[in-house]
Amino acid sequence: MSRRSGGGSVERAQRPAVSVSDLVKSYGDVVALEVEDLEIPAGQSVVLVGHNGSGKSTLLNLIAGTLDASDGEVKVRGHAPDSVEARAQRSWLPDTPVLYDDLSVQEHLEYTVRMHGGDGDEEVIDQLIDDLGLRGREDDLPSQFSRGLRQKTAAAVALCRPFSLLLVDEPFVGLDASGRQAFLDLLADAHEAGATLMVATHDPVVLDRFERGLVLDDGEIIHDGPASGLSKFLSADTAHREG
Amino acid sequence: MGTVAWGDLAYRVYTTALAVLVLTVFASGLVGDSRLDAEQASAVADVGPVWAGLMVAVALLTGVRSGIRSGPLALEAADVHHLLLAPLDRSRMLRTPAVSMIAYSAAGAAAVGGLAGELFSQRLPGESTAWIASGALFGATVAVLVLGSAMLTASRRLRRPIPEVTALALLAWSVADLFGGVPAGPLTHLGRIAFWPIRFEGWPLIGVGATALIAVAGVVLVGGLSVEAARRRTQLVGQLRFAVTQQDLRSVLLLRRQLAAERPRHRPLVRRLPAGLGRQLPVLSRDLQSLLRWPTVRMVRVTLLVVAAALALRATYTGTTPLILVAGILTYVAALDAIEPLAQEVDHPTMLTSYPRPQGLILVHHVVAPVLVMLVVGGVGVGVVAAIEPSTDVLVLGAITVLSGAFGAVAGASISVVSEVQVGDTNPAMFSPEVAGPRVVIRTLWPPMVSVIGLIPVLMAQRSMRAGDDIVRPAIAGASIAIALAALVFTWVRYRADLHATMAASMRGETT
Numbered sequence: 001m002s003r004r005s006g007g008g009s010v011e012r013a014q015r016p017a018v019s020v021s022d023l024v025k026s027y028g029d030v031v032a033l034e035v036e037d038l039e040i041p042a043g044q045s046v047v048l049v050g051h052n053g054s055g056k057s058t059l060l061n062l063i064a065g066t067l068d069a070s071d072g073e074v075k076v077r078g079h080a081p082d083s084v085e086a087r088a089q090r091s092w093l094p095d096t097p098v099l100y101d102d103l104s105v106q107e108h109l110e111y112t113v114r115m116h117g118g119d120g121d122e123e124v125i126d127q128l129i130d131d132l133g134l135r136g137r138e139d140d141l142p143s144q145f146s147r148g149l150r151q152k153t154a155a156a157v158a159l160c161r162p163f164s165l166l167l168v169d170e171p172f173v174g175l176d177a178s179g180r181q182a183f184l185d186l187l188a189d190a191h192e193a194g195a196t197l198m199v200a201t202h203d204p205v206v207l208d209r210f211e212r213g214l215v216l217d218d219g220e221i222i223h224d225g226p227a228s229g230l231s232k233f234l235s236a237d238t239a240h241r242e243g
Numbered sequence: 244m245g246t247v248a249w250g251d252l253a254y255r256v257y258t259t260a261l262a263v264l265v266l267t268v269f270a271s272g273l274v275g276d277s278r279l280d281a282e283q284a285s286a287v288a289d290v291g292p293v294w295a296g297l298m299v300a301v302a303l304l305t306g307v308r309s310g311i312r313s314g315p316l317a318l319e320a321a322d323v324h325h326l327l328l329a330p331l332d333r334s335r336m337l338r339t340p341a342v343s344m345i346a347y348s349a350a351g352a353a354a355v356g357g358l359a360g361e362l363f364s365q366r367l368p369g370e371s372t373a374w375i376a377s378g379a380l381f382g383a384t385v386a387v388l389v390l391g392s393a394m395l396t397a398s399r400r401l402r403r404p405i406p407e408v409t410a411l412a413l414l415a416w417s418v419a420d421l422f423g424g425v426p427a428g429p430l431t432h433l434g435r436i437a438f439w440p441i442r443f444e445g446w447p448l449i450g451v452g453a454t455a456l457i458a459v460a461g462v463v464l465v466g467g468l469s470v471e472a473a474r475r476r477t478q479l480v481g482q483l484r485f486a487v488t489q490q491d492l493r494s495v496l497l498l499r500r501q502l503a504a505e506r507p508r509h510r511p512l513v514r515r516l517p518a519g520l521g522r523q524l525p526v527l528s529r530d531l532q533s534l535l536r537w538p539t540v541r542m543v544r545v546t547l548l549v550v551a552a553a554l555a556l557r558a559t560y561t562g563t564t565p566l567i568l569v570a571g572i573l574t575y576v577a578a579l580d581a582i583e584p585l586a587q588e589v590d591h592p593t594m595l596t597s598y599p600r601p602q603g604l605i606l607v608h609h610v611v612a613p614v615l616v617m618l619v620v621g622g623v624g625v626g627v628v629a630a631i632e633p634s635t636d637v638l639v640l641g642a643i644t645v646l647s648g649a650f651g652a653v654a655g656a657s658i659s660v661v662s663e664v665q666v667g668d669t670n671p672a673m674f675s676p677e678v679a680g681p682r683v684v685i686r687t688l689w690p691p692m693v694s695v696i697g698l699i700p701v702l703m704a705q706r707s708m709r710a711g712d713d714i715v716r717p718a719i720a721g722a723s724i725a726i727a728l729a730a731l732v733f734t735w736v737r738y739r740a741d742l743h744a745t746m747a748a749s750m751r752g753e754t755t
């Protein structure tokens with residue numbers, strides 16, 4: 001079991017990574033998301049597509065425990081999303097990098113690892129700094145970085161800790177070609193090590209890297225199937241936006 | 244930006260004066276314990292101007308630093324975009340807001356100076372009206388000097404290092420005046436104005452004249468300011484005003500730091516902390532890393548605030564009781580800086596909720612480093628007071644007060660920072676005015692009040708000293724009360740989210 005896949009194999013075999021039932025998120029009269037039933041088996045890689053406002057980020061935020069459900073239930077490995085147990089299993093990379101203003105890249109990674117019970121001097125930290133092209137910037141403050149470098153730092157923070165479920169929202173925004181490739185490789189490594197992936201993206205090129213695809217529209221899942229057949233939905237999404 | 248809104252200006256001066264009047268009546272009632280004799284008054288006339296001059300020097304340096312960033316004027320974004328880029332004389336356009344700002348600030352500072360004069364008259368010889376008048380003149384002069392220097396600096400007519408070097412030289416001169424052996428500096432002479440009722444000297448008026456000239460030059464030349472800096476300033480000042488209206492102290496602090504271009508040190512003072520500390524106490528280790536990145540200006544500010552608080556407490560102990568409020572507010576403001584690591588955690592809930600540990604436990608671990616900071620700077624404050632008045636009493640009472648004051652100030656700052664976090668579905672915007680009003684008052688007053696309670700050992704020692712009793716025992720009793728209150732606050736920090744969750748569940752009829 002790799003450091004980046006914290007779930008035990010027995011637990012993984014028994015419990016789905018994510019289970020959702022009768023889930024509703026609404027703001028006043030506006031229903032942002034309504035999902036009757038959804039189960040993501042442990043170890044599966046899932047891509048979420050849909051136009052802006054379709055509910056992808058809302059679904060990920062509900063699983064991440066950063067939004068409260070208006071109705072229904074979300075479970076992460078059988079636990080409530082804001083429980084300590086769920087937090088130990090899940091790593092969350094939101095679309096906007098969230099980083100402290102007063103810590104360097106290296107200090108972010110050490111602190112995150114230690115808060116998850118590690119020593120803070122793991123090889124994985126050095127490896128991530130190299131893989132994401134942050135070598136030479138590890139002692140700098142990300143609060144003074146460009147958007148792309150902040151995104152790389154946030155990715156490193158999300159990947160440095162143990163997890164069995166990785167949630168990622170629009171990961172490629174602001175990344176250059178090498179950063180994007182490096183991040184895709186790291187996602188593949190995490191999946192290979194047994195982690196469940198849920199990634200929301202508008203990028204059609206990466207779809208075939210995932211096993212399963214969910215298409216959302218106006219807060220509902222309108223398609224659930226193999227990821228390889230999702231390109232047509234992204235084309236429709238483009239037409240929808242242009243129309 | 245066309246004309247000076249004299250009506251608006253008069254109203255603002257009127258409301259400020261009214262507030263100061265109320266404060267004066269309140270504060271005057273609290274003072275008046277013991278009048279100084281002629282010898283003590285003479286000593287005040289010797290030393291007072293030096294301290295007043297030092298205060299002016301610090302204010303002047305602050306003004307010059309503001310001018311470097313195109314302050315103190317805060318223009319509307321549209322004014323910068325449409326008027327400053329128009330083919331018009333910028334100095335003429337900016338003259339009106341510049342004059343308004345100086346006039347209002349001078350009036351406000353005169354009111355505050357008058358209040359200080361009234362307080363001085365309670366313990367020093369001289370007519371109350373003379374003290375109020377000299378205090379008002381001193382206050383107005385300082386305000387005009389600071390703003391005029393800032394505008395002159397912003398005009399970029401003086402090449403870049405000249406304003407800072409001049410302000411720093413004046414500050415150094417004022418510091419040297421404290422130790423004697425050098426001719427009195429120009430700002431010490433200016434400080435004599437505040438003490439005219441006990442020793443009148445005419446030639447500080449030259450300083451008043453020079454101040455007026457600097458202000459006129461600043462107003463006439465302010466059009467030379469940098470448009471780039473003005474644009475940046477407009478955005479921050481707009482957010483700052485909004486944060487103030489929302490009583491969002493944390494945002495005010497962050498925006499003020501951005502306005503002052505106050506960034507964490509690029510390289511920490513100590514490159515690597517012991518790995519063992521990080522393994523055993525990750526939160527404390529993280530917080531110490533953060534503190535080691537403090538910029539020099541923040542270190543100096545926090546130290547000066549606490550030293551000023553220590554001096555105010557010394558005056559409290561010797562008879563000016565209301566100064567304990569000033570000391571409490573100063574330590575509270577210093578603690579708001581010291582508590583930055585906790586505030587960072589609160590500002591980034593996504594990070595906080597990602598750690599597999601109870602959130603309240605993480606938050607309460609963040610108060611350790613700020614308490615250590617306050618203990619260290621508190622020690623500096625006691626050292627300064629002991630240097631002025633070497634005695635065992637100062638050291639013993641100082642040690643007790645530093646301990647309780649550090650806990651009280653950090654507890655007060657913790658309330659302020661943590662209560663910014665909205666828990667559950669509570670939306671303050673939905674509260675009725677009857678609930679929202681008192682809530683705002685409590686949220687604004689309670690944190691500094693906790694900080695003031697942390698300094699209560701000085702007050703209890705003062706009472707015992709007057710009765711001729713031992714001062715240590717009551718001081719320890721006061722410290723115990725303050726530390727117990729701080730412990731309650733930290734318990735609230737630890738369990739606040741859990742309590743809200745339990746209450747919300749019980750309101751929904753769920754059982755846990």
